[in-house]
Amino acid sequence: MAKRIWTRRDFIAAASAAGGFALGRASLEWGGSDETVRLQFEQRLPGLVRKVSLPPEVGEAFLTRNPGLDDMEPLSRLLQQRLQLSGWWIQWTGLPEDQELLDSLAEAVRRDFERPQGICNLHGWYLSQTECHLAAARVVAIREGLMEDVAGPALGYAQGDLYPVDAWGPQSTPRGEAFNAQPDGSSAFWFHISGAAPSLKIYLGRLEMNTTVRDELVTASLPAEEVSSILRRSGRYKVVAADPERELQQTIGEFLVLDEAPQPSSEDASSQGLEVDSLRDTRLKTVLDWGPKSTPQGRPFNPQPSGASAFWIDVRPDRTESTIKVYLGNRPLRTTVSAKVITASIPAAEAESLLRDPGRYPLYLVSRARAARQKVGDFVVEAPETR
Amino acid sequence: MIDTSQSIEAGQSLECDLCIVGAGAAGISMALQLEGSGLKVALLEGGGLNPPPFSEQHPYQGRNVGREYSLIGTRLRYFGGTTNHWGGWCRPLDPIDFEKRSHSDLSGWPFRRAELEPFYRQACLLCEIDPPLFELQDLGDSGRPEGEFFHHYDPQLVAKNFRFSPPTRFGQRYRSDIEKAADITCFLHSTLVEMVREGGKVVRLRARSEEKEFFVQPRATVLALGGIENARLLLASDGQDPQGLGNQSGFVGRCFADHLGRTLGQVLTSWKAPYVMYSHQGVQLLPHLSLADEILRREGLVNFGIAFLSSRGQQLLPSDYLHDQTLFRQWEGDPKMGFYHMVARFEPTPNPQSRVTLIPELDSYGLRRVQLDWKLNNREFESLDRISEILARRIGAAGAGRMRRGFLDAAGARQADMTYQAHQLGTTRMSDDPKLGVVDADCRVHSLDNLYIAGSSVFPTFGFANPTLTIVALAVRLAQTLQSRLGTE
Numbered sequence: 001m002a003k004r005i006w007t008r009r010d011f012i013a014a015a016s017a018a019g020g021f022a023l024g025r026a027s028l029e030w031g032g033s034d035e036t037v038r039l040q041f042e043q044r045l046p047g048l049v050r051k052v053s054l055p056p057e058v059g060e061a062f063l064t065r066n067p068g069l070d071d072m073e074p075l076s077r078l079l080q081q082r083l084q085l086s087g088w089w090i091q092w093t094g095l096p097e098d099q100e101l102l103d104s105l106a107e108a109v110r111r112d113f114e115r116p117q118g119i120c121n122l123h124g125w126y127l128s129q130t131e132c133h134l135a136a137a138r139v140v141a142i143r144e145g146l147m148e149d150v151a152g153p154a155l156g157y158a159q160g161d162l163y164p165v166d167a168w169g170p171q172s173t174p175r176g177e178a179f180n181a182q183p184d185g186s187s188a189f190w191f192h193i194s195g196a197a198p199s200l201k202i203y204l205g206r207l208e209m210n211t212t213v214r215d216e217l218v219t220a221s222l223p224a225e226e227v228s229s230i231l232r233r234s235g236r237y238k239v240v241a242a243d244p245e246r247e248l249q250q251t252i253g254e255f256l257v258l259d260e261a262p263q264p265s266s267e268d269a270s271s272q273g274l275e276v277d278s279l280r281d282t283r284l285k286t287v288l289d290w291g292p293k294s295t296p297q298g299r300p301f302n303p304q305p306s307g308a309s310a311f312w313i314d315v316r317p318d319r320t321e322s323t324i325k326v327y328l329g330n331r332p333l334r335t336t337v338s339a340k341v342i343t344a345s346i347p348a349a350e351a352e353s354l355l356r357d358p359g360r361y362p363l364y365l366v367s368r369a370r371a372a373r374q375k376v377g378d379f380v381v382e383a384p385e386t387r
Numbered sequence: 388m389i390d391t392s393q394s395i396e397a398g399q400s401l402e403c404d405l406c407i408v409g410a411g412a413a414g415i416s417m418a419l420q421l422e423g424s425g426l427k428v429a430l431l432e433g434g435g436l437n438p439p440p441f442s443e444q445h446p447y448q449g450r451n452v453g454r455e456y457s458l459i460g461t462r463l464r465y466f467g468g469t470t471n472h473w474g475g476w477c478r479p480l481d482p483i484d485f486e487k488r489s490h491s492d493l494s495g496w497p498f499r500r501a502e503l504e505p506f507y508r509q510a511c512l513l514c515e516i517d518p519p520l521f522e523l524q525d526l527g528d529s530g531r532p533e534g535e536f537f538h539h540y541d542p543q544l545v546a547k548n549f550r551f552s553p554p555t556r557f558g559q560r561y562r563s564d565i566e567k568a569a570d571i572t573c574f575l576h577s578t579l580v581e582m583v584r585e586g587g588k589v590v591r592l593r594a595r596s597e598e599k600e601f602f603v604q605p606r607a608t609v610l611a612l613g614g615i616e617n618a619r620l621l622l623a624s625d626g627q628d629p630q631g632l633g634n635q636s637g638f639v640g641r642c643f644a645d646h647l648g649r650t651l652g653q654v655l656t657s658w659k660a661p662y663v664m665y666s667h668q669g670v671q672l673l674p675h676l677s678l679a680d681e682i683l684r685r686e687g688l689v690n691f692g693i694a695f696l697s698s699r700g701q702q703l704l705p706s707d708y709l710h711d712q713t714l715f716r717q718w719e720g721d722p723k724m725g726f727y728h729m730v731a732r733f734e735p736t737p738n739p740q741s742r743v744t745l746i747p748e749l750d751s752y753g754l755r756r757v758q759l760d761w762k763l764n765n766r767e768f769e770s771l772d773r774i775s776e777i778l779a780r781r782i783g784a785a786g787a788g789r790m791r792r793g794f795l796d797a798a799g800a801r802q803a804d805m806t807y808q809a810h811q812l813g814t815t816r817m818s819d820d821p822k823l824g825v826v827d828a829d830c831r832v833h834s835l836d837n838l839y840i841a842g843s844s845v846f847p848t849f850g851f852a853n854p855t856l857t858i859v860a861l862a863v864r865l866a867q868t869l870q871s872r873l874g875t876e
Binding site for chain 1: 652653703704705708713714715779780781783784786789790791792793795
């Protein structure tokens, strides 16, 4: 039997069941405001919407109709109200675990259909307000880089191994830049696939591409207007092969629309600070702690399940902007900003070149909007002799 | 026997116990029931054994001044009547269809559904529905479709089944029975043009066959001509009664209605949604989605049923939308989902301003032609709007799917294309109160002792089910009434 980990909520519930104690005092010591709860909830929201699969079309349609909600703050506020995450009890006990929140969200979706004001009408489709808010939060979270977009086509086919894919490309493109452009304005992928059936279809995200099978070379193209839509914002798109005759689909990989043009790798850490160096220094956040602060040469640090290496920066919750990015030198990192913690990751492929050379690398918080930076500290790649 | 009427001489007067006018589902069913009863029955049919060629001079030609309606295309003037183009859809009216309800001041029958139960069973035999069962719970589990009915998620989302007759073409199927019948004579090409009253009885019928005119003197007469012609003959028989025979209430020709069809919207649900045609123990079934009676009563809604028709998706929702078991955990169906159009057939409400009247123009038999002014009440559109709202919410709350509404208010429903189903209803409505109807609960014209009406023109409230089964059940019941009454006299 797995060991049960007691949370603060469990202790409080157990204490209350045992006859209670000085609740008022505990509240004074542990409690916060509803706004603190909201900030905590906003921080948790990307993690919650990551666990539900709502299509971007719903979120985008909702945000088009409700442009004032195009931000995590109002969406988290609405969902907080819907889940009744306010008042002294929740301030005292803190937010429930994810599973409990998801249970409450599922119940809220169901109950929305019974509430006069619970319906969200999108193109005639009767959806619950809660599911629309969640779908919108998912779109915003992807847009703000708080989670990745890895939606595939909605075919309803079973997952299976269709064909071995020996190679394919291109696998990434900078945002706004057409990839493998064709004379007709379309952009095309190529795949080396053995034994592909003529009925094979390749999908980019949810889009079916114009697929041609010639012996072992499969090409798949998207018209210019579809490409420009995809390139509008950064994200990950699942590349999927599907055979309608066999009703099977197979994930080939992910196509990346990169947030920025790829930075040239540099062997000299000091030369990477040029762009960020031009920004004025100011305090963007109150940094409480951060890490890791060093790593041995060539070795990933704080490795994530994806293979990426990640920094964490504990900050004091405030109402300042959530569009801050973390830079290592002048290299922008994939950044997630939440109320109390900022995380920034380096993909495994990039970490290898970055950690090749020992040195001190300045870690910054950067606000493009304010043309400002805040140095967090120096990250040290240790030379072998210093170990 | 079947007589082409060539044997009748001009001016001849036929005597019989009962004259049934019209050899469609009602007329043939009555005649078959009365064979062997000892009553001598004359069955008049205006057409022959085959469909007549189309002509602008067709007796059914008339003027249409209301909603679009085909006066000719919806009717067939030959032996077997409209069963000759019937699709075979069968379902009894629901018990709620017989109730007085808030959706119309004129709603309700003079008796309950239970009164018709034994006659529905006989009607099923005549329509070749075997066994005479309709509801899922009566049919048992075997052969059920694989998909989950919505009442699995929400008991208020009920299923109402249609079953299908082969379809029985009454003219072909029962021709030999009529030919062999000793007490029945069917006169083809014999058109009733007038009924003559003396006191409280119809004493003589004037009929025409080609150029010849002849007479029938029955002890009792049944009009079984269909929803428009029944009213036409009463209105045309104005020799003694300027407003028409049996029209003291003024309701003859009023409350004309037809069942309405409309795509209500679209639904995303299991690709094996069971509201489509399937076979159960060799019998074709088509379950329709509807709402429980208590909701229909409480909300004052018309009765309705919705079948699903597979469709492509309409933007926005992908077909795997409800796969997420975190958020939509109520979904228990097949993970593969599909989009369906929701094809609704629904009940019209009686509208006295919707009516059949006569115009001066005469047809080739000298009968005044009809003018149809078909109107709907606003209640139908309000109901559709509300039904759509309730279904969208309940399907969502139940986790059975998501619904896209085809219109968002009653005005939207009114503007939409509406189909009709060639079921002429209500023009000689049944009521216990002579001021509110044309016939009584026995289908007898209120002011006359020996004139009866068969067919859907007597329906005071219409339900959403196709009327043939109820027409046949009422005809069998009327035959039993007349056998008893004429046999005693």
